[in-house]
Amino acid sequence: MREIAKLDDIPREGLRFTYKDGPFDEQGILLRLPSGAVRAYKNECRHLPMPLDDREPGELWDPERRFLVCGSHGAIYRPENGLCTAGPCRGSHLRALPIVVGGDSVYLDTTKIGGFFDPA
Numbered sequence: 001m002r003e004i005a006k007l008d009d010i011p012r013e014g015l016r017f018t019y020k021d022g023p024f025d026e027q028g029i030l031l032r033l034p035s036g037a038v039r040a041y042k043n044e045c046r047h048l049p050m051p052l053d054d055r056e057p058g059e060l061w062d063p064e065r066r067f068l069v070c071g072s073h074g075a076i077y078r079p080e081n082g083l084c085t086a087g088p089c090r091g092s093h094l095r096a097l098p099i100v101v102g103g104d105s106v107y108l109d110t111t112k113i114g115g116f117f118d119p120a
């Protein structure tokens with residue numbers, strides 16, 4: 001287990017972090033939802049293997065901040081479960097990352113991603 005962040009340090013727009021999955025450097029998105037639930041996804045669209053914010057770095061959300069949006073072709077994802085509800089990959093899910101909340105911190109379970117974690 002590697003700590004990603006303290007719960008109180010997760011900004012409203014989410015926190016990006018990097019991790020290694022085997023030999024690959026990957027980027028994750030850590031979200032704290034209005035309900036208090038925490039989610040983490042690989043920052044990769046399910047239409048094409050590109051970061052959601054490839055065209056506009058740092059912009060992951062629709063204007064109302066209700067949905068994650070891929071800036072390339074407009075796929076829309078629910079932040080609570082990663083389901084794509086509109087766009088070219090409708091019905092697919094963002095890849096959820098294995099996290100554990102313990103105390104006031106969020107941890108990445110590195111035993112389940114085949115690699116190890118390096119903080120951004």
Ligand code: FES
Nearest residue numbers: 045047070073075
């Ligand atoms: S790469 Fe995300 S919608 Fe096409």
